[in-house]
Amino acid sequence: MEAFNKFKAHKRRAEKRNIPFTLTFEEWYDIWQKSNHWEQRGRGRDKYVMSRIGDKGGYTLGNVFIQSNLNNVIEGNKNRVISEETKLKHKLNKQKSITPEHIKKMHAARYGHKIQELTNG
DSSP states (O other), X not given: OHHHHHHHHHHHHHHHXXXXXXXXXXXXXXXXXXXXXXXXXXSSTTSEEEEEGGGOXXXXXXXXXXXXXXXXXXXXXXXXOOOHHHHHHHHHHHSXXXXXXXXXXXXXXXXXXXXXXXXXX
């Protein structure tokens, strides 16, 4: 019963993300059992997840495999383009205080204005 509920939850999350999910419960569960990681599945870098090859396509037979969350994140970030705005947000999150200069840089990254324009207006 627990396994079937995990299957349904996985299918719902995939559908919310508009990712096709054609695996039957039996196929899904068999993939997990053959991986020998059923007990280690879940969240956290040392846990395991069902991944799609190249993070593309659907959850279908032949397009999924089990890997660690850490490897899944690394693989997913390989070709990811990070905007200047996001880089600044990450930088700000690491700092203890936000200065007016940081706010100006964030605004400039988001709206494409030059910092000078913000300080003159």
